[in-house]
Amino acid sequence: MTPSTNQVYPVIWHNNSVSLIDQTRLPNEYTFVAIHRSEDMAQAIKTMIVRGAPAIGIAAAYGLYLGAREIETSDRQEFLTHLEKVAQLLRSTRPTAVNLFWAIGRMLKTAHESLGTVAEIKEILFETAEAINHEDLQTCQMIGDHGLTVLPSTPEKLTLLTHCNAGALATAGYGTALGVVRSAWRENRLARVFADETRPRLQGAKLTTWECVQEGIPVTLITDNMAAHCMQQGLIHAVVVGADRIAANGDTANKIGTYSVAIAAKAHNIPFFVAAPLSTVDFELSDGSQIPIEERNPEEIYQVGDTILTPSGVEFYNPAFDVTPAELITAIITEKGAFAPGNLAKYQLQQYVS
Numbered sequence: 001m002t003p004s005t006n007q008v009y010p011v012i013w014h015n016n017s018v019s020l021i022d023q024t025r026l027p028n029e030y031t032f033v034a035i036h037r038s039e040d041m042a043q044a045i046k047t048m049i050v051r052g053a054p055a056i057g058i059a060a061a062y063g064l065y066l067g068a069r070e071i072e073t074s075d076r077q078e079f080l081t082h083l084e085k086v087a088q089l090l091r092s093t094r095p096t097a098v099n100l101f102w103a104i105g106r107m108l109k110t111a112h113e114s115l116g117t118v119a120e121i122k123e124i125l126f127e128t129a130e131a132i133n134h135e136d137l138q139t140c141q142m143i144g145d146h147g148l149t150v151l152p153s154t155p156e157k158l159t160l161l162t163h164c165n166a167g168a169l170a171t172a173g174y175g176t177a178l179g180v181v182r183s184a185w186r187e188n189r190l191a192r193v194f195a196d197e198t199r200p201r202l203q204g205a206k207l208t209t210w211e212c213v214q215e216g217i218p219v220t221l222i223t224d225n226m227a228a229h230c231m232q233q234g235l236i237h238a239v240v241v242g243a244d245r246i247a248a249n250g251d252t253a254n255k256i257g258t259y260s261v262a263i264a265a266k267a268h269n270i271p272f273f274v275a276a277p278l279s280t281v282d283f284e285l286s287d288g289s290q291i292p293i294e295e296r297n298p299e300e301i302y303q304v305g306d307t308i309l310t311p312s313g314v315e316f317y318n319p320a321f322d323v324t325p326a327e328l329i330t331a332i333i334t335e336k337g338a339f340a341p342g343n344l345a346k347y348q349l350q351q352y353v354s
Contacts, residue, residue, distance in 0.1 A: 008168035008211065011050060011058045011133065013126075018062045020050050023169055027210040038067030038086050045093040045100070048201070052170020053244045053280055054136050057099030060090045061129035064107045068122050079118045083111055095292045096253055096321050098245040102279045103132055136172035139277045140179040142335040147180030147275060148187060150331050150338040151238055157191035158184060158237045161227060164198045164255035165207035166242025166275065176275040177240045178211060180333060185217050192218040194236060198255055199224055200300040200318065224257050228264035239265050240333075243276035250326030250341020251288025252276075256319055262328040271330040278334050278347055288323035296320045 010021045018035040024047070025031055033049055035041045041063030044050055050059045067086030073079050087104050094100055110128045114121045151158060160181055167178030175182060184190040193212055198204035205221055212219035222230060230236050239261055245253045252258075252274050265272040285291060298316030302309050326341035336347060 007173065008214065009173045010052075010055050010169050011062065011172070013062065013130065013133075018059070018066065020044055020059065021169065022049050023051055023207060024049055026169075027206050035063070036066065038063050038070065038089065041066060042089050042093050045090070051203070052165060052167075053097040053099040053242070054140070054171040054176070054277060055169065056094060056097045057103035057279065058129075058133045058136060058172060060093075060100050061103040061107050061132045063090050064104060065122070065125045065129045068111075068125050071118075074118050076118060076121075079121065080111060083108065094294060096244050096294045098282045099277075099279050106132065133172050136277065137174055139335040140171050140174035140176055141183075143176055143275050143277065143333055144174065144179035144181075144183030146335070146338050147240065147273065147333045148183050148189070150271075150273065150333065151180070151184060151189065152271060154237060158189055159192045159194060159235060160184070160190065161194040161196070161230065161236045161239045161261070162208060163196040163204065163224075163227075163239075163241050163258050163261050165203040165211070167208060167211040169207050169211060170242060175211075176242045176277070176333075177273075178208065180240050180273070180275050181212075181217065182215065185215070190217070192220060194220050194222055194227075194230060196224050196227055196257065196261070197221060198257060203255065224260070227261050228267070231264055231268040231270055236265075236268075236270055238270060239272045240275055241273070243274050243280050243332075244321055245285075245291050246274070246276060246281045246332065246344070247285040247288045247291060248281070248283045248344055249287045250329060250332060250344055251291070252324045252326070252329060252332075252341075253288065253291045253293070253321045254324065256322050259322040259324045259328075262324045266328050272324075272328060273331055273333055273338075274324075274329055275333040278336060281344055281347070283345075288325065291321075291323055293322070294320040 020033045022031050022033045071082045167175035195204040195208040243252045262272050329341050331338045
């Protein structure tokens with residue numbers, strides 16, 4: 001697949017390397033970064049060149065293959081030992097996004113179950129990474145279609161609020177929350193998207209609005225602290241967000257600020273939907289209190305470009321995610337359908353189904 005400015009594919013195999021859209025340069029520059037080594041992929045994930053839970057998982061899968069390609073041995077056990085070291089490097093990049101761990105686990109399982117030579121294992125690892133990428137695109141399209149079944153029925157077209165970026169850039173190329181938006185737009189059910197700017201990394205302002213503009217979807221940017229006001233004014237019919245990890249009971253970790261939006265939606269009797277693939281569900285965690293929350297560099301808070309916003313002596317707290325309790329979530333929209341958070345457990349056996 002060749003990179004194209006007509007369609008957004010954030011992670012693809014191209015010219016014998018992984019081509020990533022550099023999301024740190026959007027919306028001003030639409031550029032690609034070629035990744036040839038597993039160490040470079042780990043750095044790209046850590047520095048948010050690639051971001052969004054599904055996209056991170058896809059990138060990690062390719063990263064593990066790149067690492068496998070670098071291992072120079074024909075001894076199977078020695079190869080698998082070195083492969084685990086590559087996996088650990090990739091696991092250490094972003095602790096909250098469970099798709100990262102899911103993709104690495106699937107890749108390692110494939111390697112251990114293969115009875116072929118080291119060369120054959122490397123080949124099947126590449127095929128598995130490609131499969132993870134293509135499957136995610138199909139999954140997101142199904143999420144979008146299932147989302148249509150639960151969106152409110154109103155005489156007028158819908159206005160949806162979203163937080164952070166859960167679009168093509170965060171997945172294989174269609175989106176989870178923005179997948180629902182895209183499907184609604186294509187079915188002529190959508191009037192407009194309201195996008196929270198999403199402090200402090202501004203993914204809503206930089207990425208979500210960029211995606212909407214590319215597709216011609218009407219979009220209005222608001223600051224994070226305007227969401228409740230917009231709901232009070234009757235401007236929002238429903239909220240649709242993505243997820244980085246979902247516990248077995250439906251508690252959902254997503255970009256910091258999501259919890260506040262969910263509380264505001266509940267107060268205004270507005271449905272609040274989470275759109276995510278089943279691979280985002282961590283069935284080993286009983287509830288959201290067990291989800292690890294990544295804390296990022298405080299520079300994201302106190303500095304914009306070269307401008308320092310705060311006086312010296314200020315202390316900082318910069319969690320990248322928060323957890324929205326299941327009782328605030330109207331439904332979780334997956335590739336298998338939309339259902340109440342409490343019904344997640346019955347899908348446990350399907351988390352590795354293609």
